[in-house]
Amino acid sequence: MNNFLKYTFILSVVFQAAAQDIKSAKNVLFIMVDDLRPELNVYGQDLIKSPNIDALAAAGTTFKRAYCNVPVCGASRASLLSGVRPTAKRFLKYYSSINEAGPNAQHIVDYFNDRGYTTISNNKITHLKNDIKTWDEEWHPKDISWRNYQDPKNRDLDANKKPGPAYERLAVEDSVYFDAQTAYKSIEDLKKLKANGQPFFLAVGFVKPHLPFTAPKKYWDLYDESKIRLPKQSTFPETAPKIANHKWGELRAYKDIPKEGPIPEDLAKTLIHAYYASVSFVDAQIGELINALDALELRESTVVVLVGDHGWSLSDHGLWAKHSNFEVALQVPMIISAPGLSENKISNSVAELVDLYPTLCDLTSGKKPPHLQGNSLISSLQNPDKIYKSTALARWQKGETLIENNYFYTEWTLKSNRIQRMLYDHSIDPYETINLATLRRYDKTVENLSQQLKLFKKSFN
Numbered sequence: 532m533n534n535f536l537k538y539t540f541i542l543s544v545v546f547q548a549a550a551q552d553i554k555s556a557k558n559v560l561f562i563m564v565d566d567l568r569p570e571l572n573v574y575g576q577d578l579i580k581s582p583n584i585d586a587l588a589a590a591g592t593t594f595k596r597a598y599c600n601v602p603v604c605g606a607s608r609a610s611l612l613s614g615v616r617p618t619a620k621r622f623l624k625y626y627s628s629i630n631e632a633g634p635n636a637q638h639i640v641d642y643f644n645d646r647g648y649t650t651i652s653n654n655k656i657t658h659l660k661n662d663i664k665t666w667d668e669e670w671h672p673k674d675i676s677w678r679n680y681q682d683p684k685n686r687d688l689d690a691n692k693k694p695g696p697a698y699e700r701l702a703v704e705d706s707v708y709f710d711a712q713t714a715y716k717s718i719e720d721l722k723k724l725k726a727n728g729q730p731f732f733l734a735v736g737f738v739k740p741h742l743p744f745t746a747p748k749k750y751w752d753l754y755d756e757s758k759i760r761l762p763k764q765s766t767f768p769e770t771a772p773k774i775a776n777h778k779w780g781e782l783r784a785y786k787d788i789p790k791e792g793p794i795p796e797d798l799a800k801t802l803i804h805a806y807y808a809s810v811s812f813v814d815a816q817i818g819e820l821i822n823a824l825d826a827l828e829l830r831e832s833t834v835v836v837l838v839g840d841h842g843w844s845l846s847d848h849g850l851w852a853k854h855s856n857f858e859v860a861l862q863v864p865m866i867i868s869a870p871g872l873s874e875n876k877i878s879n880s881v882a883e884l885v886d887l888y889p890t891l892c893d894l895t896s897g898k899k900p901p902h903l904q905g906n907s908l909i910s911s912l913q914n915p916d917k918i919y920k921s922t923a924l925a926r927w928q929k930g931e932t933l934i935e936n937n938y939f940y941t942e943w944t945l946k947s948n949r950i951q952r953m954l955y956d957h958s959i960d961p962y963e964t965i966n967l968a969t970l971r972r973y974d975k976t977v978e979n980l981s982q983q984l985k986l987f988k989k990s991f992n
């Protein structure tokens with residue numbers, strides 16, 4: 532081959548590669564579900580009815596040990612979308628802004644914009660509206676308030692800024708609530724995106740099962756309340772430090788909830804029933820969305836991610852809501868279904884929400900920005916049977932939790948530099964009932980974990 536032919540051959544290979552890149556660029560359908568703990572059939576919860584999320588899991592890999600990095604909406608989402616971990620100085624509040632990540636942390640929306648993607652945010656992706664200015668489109672459903680009650684009595688209270696009830700059970704159509712409107716809007720987007728042909732990052736944020744638990748009656752009717760059980764550990768563990776406790780103000784703010792003391796058992800079961808109904812309601816909306824993706828024949832070119840933003844206590848440890856360092860507040864559902872990768876697999880590797888951004892870089896064949904602090908989960912998606920990671924780090928206010936294999940170790944450094952500690956070994960105590968940090972024979976383990984926590988914190992800033 533003479534030089535000219537060689538040159539044109541190389542050029543044509545380069546052009547072909549570029550053309551192929553554009554053709555094979557994978558879309559991303561990123562589904563976030565607000566306050567969804569892994570209360571799902573695929574996570575072994577036998578009472579819950581989540582057939583559509585289970586079907587998604589059957590088409591991908593489910594991470595059984597996925598954790599948020601901050602158990603509160605805004606901070607968790609800002610960390611995930613920026614790829615930056617929380618510290619004592621950033622991502623502390625429910626209203627934390629992604630800007631706290633600093634100017635050098637290119638967030639995931641700019642990352643996809645720069646690569647020619649169409650980027651759309653529907654409903655709750657960042658906690659603060661308009662926190663990310665560079666979405667091609669940011670859409671929110673509208674009502675008198677985010678609580679979106681439908682009962683006229685509840686709407687009156689809400690309109691007058693008075694507390695309404697924690698749940699609502701009305702025989703209404705799905706379409707009256709935000710999540711059904713969000714699914715509908717997202718399906719219309721999928722149609723347009725398919726016609727437009729550009730790769731897309733479509734982020735769909737469902738707001739149930741966040742409080743108030745407002746789900747149409749037909750989803751309540753899927754459950755027999757007499758079969759609902761309270762968690763195995765439904766009182767605060769005697770050996771846990773007081774600082775691990777909280778007053779679950781988020782739930783107490785509702786008018787049907789006692790302002791102090793525990794929730795009576797009957798009401799607790801109704802609230803769990805309401806949470807389940809909300810999960811089944813959101814599951815049905817997710818089903819509509821995935822069915823549309825299939826009907827439009829976009830599945831083979833689209834990575835689908837489903838995650839929650841943090842866990843939730845349903846009277847576990849005598850607590851409700853998020854805002855704690857117990858596993859139920861930290862664990863999230865995480866399912867990733869990508870063309871050509873494992874189907875119907877469970878990964879027992881530890882995964883963190885901060886890992887999602889680098890994972891999406893790999894899944895869409897993009898270069899990873901240097902600021903990312905998580906690890907791509909691509910190896911787990913290729914070999915779900917292998918453990919690639921055993922450590923996670925989460926923080927809630929002054930409490931820092933290191934998850935290391937079966938150990939869940941939390942320390943709080945108080946003003947006087949006094950340290951409070953909490954340690955559970957999930958291989959012997961999965962419900963976190965005995966604080967092993969109070970036992971002398973665990974002194975060495977505590978010392979090692981404390982050291983490891985310090986080293987982990989030094990690895991990023």
Ligand SMILES: [Ca+2]
Binds near residue numbers: 565603
């Ligand atoms: Ca949330």
